Amino acid sequence: MNTKKAKFSIGDIVKHRHFNFRGVIYDVDFEFNNSEEWYESIPKDVRPKKDQPFYHLLAENNEVTYEAYVSEQNLTFDDSSKPIRHPLVEEVFSEKRGSVYYKPSN
Numbered sequence: 001m002n003t004k005k006a007k008f009s010i011g012d013i014v015k016h017r018h019f020n021f022r023g024v025i026y027d028v029d030f031e032f033n034n035s036e037e038w039y040e041s042i043p044k045d046v047r048p049k050k051d052q053p054f055y056h057l058l059a060e061n062n063e064v065t066y067e068a069y070v071s072e073q074n075l076t077f078d079d080s081s082k083p084i085r086h087p088l089v090e091e092v093f094s095e096k097r098g099s100v101y102y103k104p105s106n
Contacts, residue, residue: 065085
């Protein structure tokens with residue numbers, strides 16, 4: 001049985017290894033689950049393999065906030081402890097402790 005594990009968890013603050021943006025993870029796909037058109041739009045020399053976790057982020061750079069879909073190989077932990085400015089953060093998460101956001105408990 002092939003059990004896939006994700007390196008990152010929902011609520012983790014991460015940054016992209018190659019591009020200048022960071023974000024908080026709000027969902028995980030344990031393998032690629034986006035359109036072929038999106039996948040093919042990635043330049044071939046940096047296109048990630050599909051058989052790894054992909055993460056949905058509430059992302060930001062110095063200018064804008066947006067949602068991003070990023071492969072595990074292109075993420076690293078962001079230990080800056082700075083909050084994420086994305087306007088949906090407060091709708092998805094209830095609090096931030098250190099470099100992790102937490103969802104509301106029911």
